Amino acid sequence: MTKLIPIRGTRIYIEEFGEAGKETLLYLHGGPGASCIDFTYHQALALSSSIRVIAIDQRGVLRSDPILKEDSFGVQDIIEDCEELRRTLGIERWSVLGHSFGGYIALMYASQYPDAVKKVMYEAPMFDQTLSMKSLFRRALPLFEQENQTDRVQECIQYIDGSFSPSELWEAWIRIGNLLGNRRDEVYFHGIDPSEYNAIFENTYLTEDQWGRSYVHGRRLQEEGKLFESLLPLLPQVEHPSLLLSGKYDPVCCEEQTHAFRDLTPNGRIVVFENSGHFPRIEEPSKYTDEVLKFILE
Template sequence: MHVEIFGNQQLSAVLFLHGGPGESCYEFVYHQAKRLSEIFHLVAIDQRGVCRSEEINSTEEFGLRDLVEDCEELRTQLGINKWAVIGHSFGGYVSLLYASAYPDSITKVIFECPTFDFSWTSKSLLRRASSVFLSLGDPNKSAECNSLATSDLQSKELFDQYLRLGEELGEKKAEIYRVNNLTSIDYSAYTDEEWELFADRTEIHLNRLREEGRMFESIVPLLTTLSVPSMLILGEADPVTCDSHIQAYDQISNGNKIMVDNCGHTPHAERPDLYGLIVSTFLLSDK
């Protein structure tokens, strides 16, 4: 598994879990590693089978639970007693599972634009995709997105339909997730051929999780069992953490919530300075 470690190991440890399924910690590290490593012992990973991590082969057993167990095994191998966890998007889903399974290993959890229910998220993404199709002059695809968003399809079917329609948007798919102030990022650390190889690995990771199906189970009920302090970081224009997620999070007793304005799905990249301040202030506080 690809692991990146920053900052003095005597500082409080923080684990970052990326989204997707199948994104990477590359973008987060690019924008946040220097900022956060001045205050924390930061650990960031490409989850099993993703991007720079070793490819999952066809005979290897792999499922959602492995992502949780990988976190705990990594903590043990690094000799970290406890750490805080930051989970972005699908990483928020994994973070909640991890905190629920191993509460004694975790000090605090930050959920950055998370999903806890793929049905809720898929419907919200479809509604946003509808708006993008309409802006591109395709009312038929726009109507199809809206129809799916109000349907009774199961979580996996909704997610698969969103993936299909998102692919049809091509580069315009980014408009679903972000506002126009995205901070630039340099991808030249790897060649185009290497990025293509990373994408192939990521596709295997995603498909194996889809086939297993456990990621489509709502884990919203776990929120009220969370025993460590947490924070929900929201992007003002983020479609992933929809109103249903926010209302569910509001039911927990030890939760904090903050909205980042002029921002979409990736506050760590769109508002990096503010994000670093929010994260460090919360993790260093007594709350």
């Protein structure tokens, strides 16, 4: 079931799967601005045989109402939208699963509204922008070496070794990633050909205006700047049962962040997907479904 739900002065697009009364999971997409399309494509259906799944396009993203120029908007709005949505749907407590930037939101939401959350899952999360961006440059470097692009190799080394702010690294990665062209997807995927992932979006009939909404969402969050603050110090404060779904070849939740989760999370567990990069739910879907259900229902 799909619908637009009025939440805090806007309308949020949601998709619901499974039966009311079952254990409920909220899915938070990454990007920022990526939408829940690639989650509802397979995982939401697979999971809904055992649990209730709610997936959303966050405020201003794709099928949700756009963020207007006069609207204030920041990370906290996404968190408040999640909590207001829970109340609107009459859910006492739910588990939360966030991918990439969605993992950042899931951690903040669980820390601010601990009584609303049962369990927290992080799929290839981004807890620290600086660590994630430098890891992406390390992954891009050999691709430029293979193309004998010496100048680009040196740029990558500069960003890996230099002292740059998270926002500077973010902007640099957008530019460097674009210079990779079609090879950019090789940074993020391991278990499948990237074309398999891109095919998910081919028949979605989305408009240019809707894609523009996602761009505005991401740009406004960058301008606000809170997404550049490291959340590693927050990990010890979240005592909920927590699961890190880690792709062995994921460049975003790099080794340093995985170690931090292991060492700092009071009630944490890690599942490694041996043949995945940044998208375990797509690259190893059956294992992903099994691990999520086992964690929620145990």
